[in-house]
Amino acid sequence: MSKELGMTHKKSDLSEWYVEVVRKADLAEYSPVEGCIIIKPYGYAIWERIYEWLNERIKETGHKNVYFPLLIPERLLKKEAEHFEGFTPEVAWVTHGGKKKLNERLAIRPTSETIMYTTFSKWIRSYKDLPLKVNQWANIVRWETKMTKPFLRGREFLWQEGHTAHRTNEDADEEVEKMLNVYKELAEDVLAIPVLAGKKTDSEKFAGALYTMSIEGLMPDGKALQMGTSHNLGQHFSKVFDIKFSDEDEKKKHVWQTSWGVSTRLIGAVVMVHGDDKGLVLPPKVAPIQVVIVPIPSNERTVEEAQKLADALHPLRVEIDERERTPGFKFNDWELRGVPVRIELGEREIESGELTIFRRDTRERAKLLSKDAKEGIERILDEIQSNLFDRARKFLESRMDVAKSVDELVEKINEGKIVRAAVCPEHESKVKELCGATPRIISGRGKCIFCGKDCNEVWFAKTY
Amino acid sequence: MSKELGMTHKKSDLSEWYVEVVRKADLAEYSPVEGCIIIKPYGYAIWERIYEWLNERIKETGHKNVYFPLLIPERLLKKEAEHFEGFTPEVAWVTHGGKKKLNERLAIRPTSETIMYTTFSKWIRSYKDLPLKVNQWANIVRWETKMTKPFLRGREFLWQEGHTAHRTNEDADEEVEKMLNVYKELAEDVLAIPVLAGKKTDSEKFAGALYTMSIEGLMPDGKALQMGTSHNLGQHFSKVFDIKFSDEDEKKKHVWQTSWGVSTRLIGAVVMVHGDDKGLVLPPKVAPIQVVIVPIPSNERTVEEAQKLADALHPLRVEIDERERTPGFKFNDWELRGVPVRIELGEREIESGELTIFRRDTRERAKLLSKDAKEGIERILDEIQSNLFDRARKFLESRMDVAKSVDELVEKINEGKIVRAAVCPEHESKVKELCGATPRIISGRGKCIFCGKDCNEVWFAKTY
Structure with missing residues (x-):
């Protein structure tokens, strides 16, 4: 395998490694x-797996899909x-339609609260709605001025955004927590990434929210x-957009709202957390290809057997590599692309x-009897899924720490840890000055x- | 049922009827x-059915999904x-990112050929790619200046766009035809809309194509x-974008390309073709709700039986209407929304x-024994799907005609027909002047x- 095709950076050079693996594994x-x-197709296929899982959960929890316009008149955004x-600092503005200057600038949606x-x-008249x-x-x-990085930070990304309106603040609280839990389940059970989940400090909440909850990976x-x-948006938006309902007591009241989202950033998280020096390592649940079969050598007999094996493995996502390349090249290539299981199928x-x-x-x-292939491979895929999560959980736990003093906080942050510390709102910015860390989520009182x-x-940490 | 909720326009006033049904059936x-x-959710759910069917066919025919940027630098579009x-007459231009004026204007994609x-x-080096x-x-x-109409013509729409590159023009021809046939199947077998399929005249082809094929409904x-x-794009784009490959004979050659698409316009076609004076009529294959069960009256016993029936009908898309409304209101409402089958479930x-x-x-x-519900309803849904197609086919056939003279062409177009006539390219515009019809697709020689x-x-007809 030529140097050009394999990884040249070690994961310890994280930033260069990341960009290289995204490019060489053909994600983006x-x-x-x-x-x-x-x-690219391989990266998009990971997003499709995320979409399928999450779209189903969003529907199961009683939400319906809609589509609102891309463009938002400036007066609404304001x-x-x-x-x-x-x-507004990161809005891309449309000023012309064809040759004509528009009467009002239109923002490309940086999020859709205002247009929705x-x-x-x-749409809302009564409590029955x-x-x-x-x-x-x-x-x-979002017209980022910070350094961009594929999937993790970019000027355009794909996401889903849920938007709900409720009769009471308690109902909104419940919705916010329910969807946060769906996201936690997505991160941990599907992407195999353990997360801390909780409420953000006021300084880090969504612009316009009452409070924001988030999941944070390390x-x-x-x-x-x-x-x-x-986000629990409270009545901030319902008051300015005049979203009122007649309650059972016939009084007019403003609704309580929530919004929530995840984006293609999740693909970046998967790459970062699970990859190694050889390239990508994909959790089976989101791997576009779960099993690759490499016939050695690739001839009529081995390919035919590979096809039989692939059929037996249905509905697992299986690919047969019939390329005219050496087994060594193929092995490296599939390792780079992070395919969970490779089956080497030769005459022997x-x-x-x-x-x-x-x-x-x-x-x-490892060895596996052909006749047990289906259940054997399924078991191995389950093991890989758990193993990746456990590995990541151990890493996270090894980096979680607590600080009782400013020096301790700075020291532990500089060791690459996520550190619990009691810091009042006025002193948050001091932490950032001292060590670059920002508040992630609230862990308790102190x-x-x-x-x-x-x-x-x-919880304080440096961030992406 | 109050006047406000039911349809006020007859389908014979097509334009007003269309706008009313789109709004009152909660499509958009x-x-x-x-x-x-x-x-809106009900309209988007139709798009989701189209997406599911077509996405599967697109993958079965060997295409992979990708995502390219929304914004296209002006120099590429040029x-x-x-x-x-x-x-360019209908491009929406982004000129500012945040407070900063951009160095180069960015077009919001009116289609993605140039950015892709x-x-x-x-991506392409060798014939092996x-x-x-x-x-x-x-x-x-697309910043339309013509009158817009929900789904049929608007400044933003959703679509899929396929883009392929081939070694020879023959391969491109084959791809163009294959995907046209997939679209024909989608229109006829899924949407129950018969179409004419064929090649466009040069005057109506896609800007930059060698030739365009289309499906046209009436x-x-x-x-x-x-x-x-x-579209077969020939080598028009590969020459300006320099997309070359080394062929087996080791010569550098430009690729042959195709692109193809359908959009949310299809939802408008379904509304137009199948609806009636009572509102929407949805083909079962794209109906978000295929069967609605109305318990009469809605009480514990009837709702329980309705639930049992809904379970028995799985995996059909079934809804139980438990609203506190009269049966009459519900019947009208579901007719307006075009649900293919309604089951009235009372004590009797x-x-x-x-x-x-x-x-x-x-x-x-009609009557149906409860114990035969599943297969009975499935059969009825199949009959509805066929019946809608047959009805639309008969209508199309009744409006297809031929003209041997200019007068005949004008007369038949004015009768609301789609008319076959031999007209050379120089005289196409004359037809438009005389009766407003434009060339749809080529039917032969004359x-x-x-x-x-x-x-x-x-084939000449007036168009949307």
Whole structure:
């Protein structure tokens, strides 16, 4: 295998390694538009697995899909002041349609609260119309000025955004927590990434929210990655967009709202958390190809047997590699692409009825009787899924720590840890100054390590 | 049922009827952005059925999904001159990112040839990389200046666009035809809309294509609707985007390309073709709800039986209407929404073990033994699907005609027909002047009814 094709960076050089693996595993590449990527078939197929799982859960929890316009008139975006301030620095503006200058600038949606809620006010009349629960799968544009990185931060990304309206704040609280739990399940059970879940500090909440909850994963360099958010918007938007209902007591009341989303950023998290020096390592539940069969050598007999084996493995996602390449090239290529299980199928395996199985996570070979292939491979895929999660959980646990003083906090953050410390809101920015860490989620209560005041105890980490 | 809720326009007032049914059946509504609609849950669910069917066929035919950026730098859009001229009058331009003016204007994609093909030139090196076959599901913006109409013509719509690159023109021809046939199957077997399929005249081809094929449906007012297109792009784009491969003979050659797409316009076609004075009539294969069960009256016993029946009908898409409304209101509401089958479930039906079935297409009631519900309903749904297609086919056939002279052509077009006539390219515009019809697809060869020259015989109709 030529140097060009294999990985040249070790995972310990995380940043270079990441960009290299995204490119060489054919997940995505840079586009002619600065900050926007092209999601290639192999990367998009991971998103399709996420879509399928999450779309089903979103429907099971009673939400319906809709589609709202991409473009938002500036006057709507401006209505909720905090929201506008939060998003306006990174809005891409449409000013011309054809040759004509528009009367009003249109924002490409940086999120859809304002365009949706203008309409919600027409959809909701009575308490019988509540809860209103919709979701959309859409593209989002935010004109990032920070350094972009494929999947993790870009000027355009794909996401889903759920938007709901409720009769009471308690109902909204419940929705926020329910969807946060769906995201936690997605991260842990599907992507095999353990997360911390909880409420954000006011400084980190969504622009316009009452409060924000999030799930946070820990990347190998000790930086936290916000992987999904669920916001209780309170009545902030319903008041400015005048979304009212007649309650059972016949009084007019403003609805309580939530919004929540996850994006293609999740693909970046999977790459970061599970990959190794050889390249990508994909959890079986989101792997576009779960099993690759390499006939050795690739001839009529071995390919025919490979096809039989693939049929027997249905409905697992199986690919047969018939390329005119050496087995060594193929092995490296599939390792780079993170396919969970490789089956090496030669004349000897056919004769003996015993398959050679290679596990991508442990990089170990094992034998398996052909006749037990289906259940054997299914068991191995389950083991890989659990093993990846356990590995990541152990890593996360090894990096979780607590600090009782400012020095301790700075020291542990610099060791690449996510650290619990009581810091009052006024001193949060001091932490950032000292070590670059920001509050991730609230873990409890304590006395500020700066001033001793009663305050929240918070998980601090550097972030993406 | 109050006047406000039922239909007020007859289908014979097609234009008003259409807008009313789209709104009252909760498919879509106008948005705060002129020319852009909001696709509501019931309308979006139809799109999801189309997506599921077509996405599977696109994959079965060997294409992989990808995602390319929404924004296209002006310099790329300009590269293929004919393409740029065709699309530039209706491009929405992004000029600012946050507060900063961009160095170069970015077009919101009116279609993705130019952004994709810039990249194809990097993906293709050898004949072994061919064919390259990708597809994307995406939103599209075209700043229409014509009157917009929900689903049929709007400034933003959803679609899929397939893009392929081939070694020879023959391979490209084959791909164009294959995907046109997939679209024909979608229209006829899924949407129950018979179509004419064939090649467009040069005057109507896609900007930048060698030739365009399309499927055309006929709407109740005798106007044709272009429902899907499949283009052979020849080497027009590969030459300007420099997409070359080394062939087996080691010569560098430009690839031959195709692109093809269908959009949310198909939802509009379904509404137009099958609806009646009572509202929407949905073909079972795309109906979000295939069967509605109305318990009469809605009480513990009837709802329980309805639930048992719904379970027995699994995996059909069934809804039980437990709303506190009169049966009359519910019947009208579900007819308006075009649900193919309604089951009226009262005490009498429970006692007798015989269900009352209402078919939306014929508006007739029939009896069905409860114990045969599953197969009985499945059979009725199949009958409805066929019946809708047959009805639409008969209508299309009754409106297909031929003209041997200019007068005859004008007369028949004015009768709301789609008319075959030999007209040479120079005289096409004359037809439009005389009666508003444009060439839809080529049907054969003949002698021009204006000048007697040998030329194509073409289907002419007014269009949407």
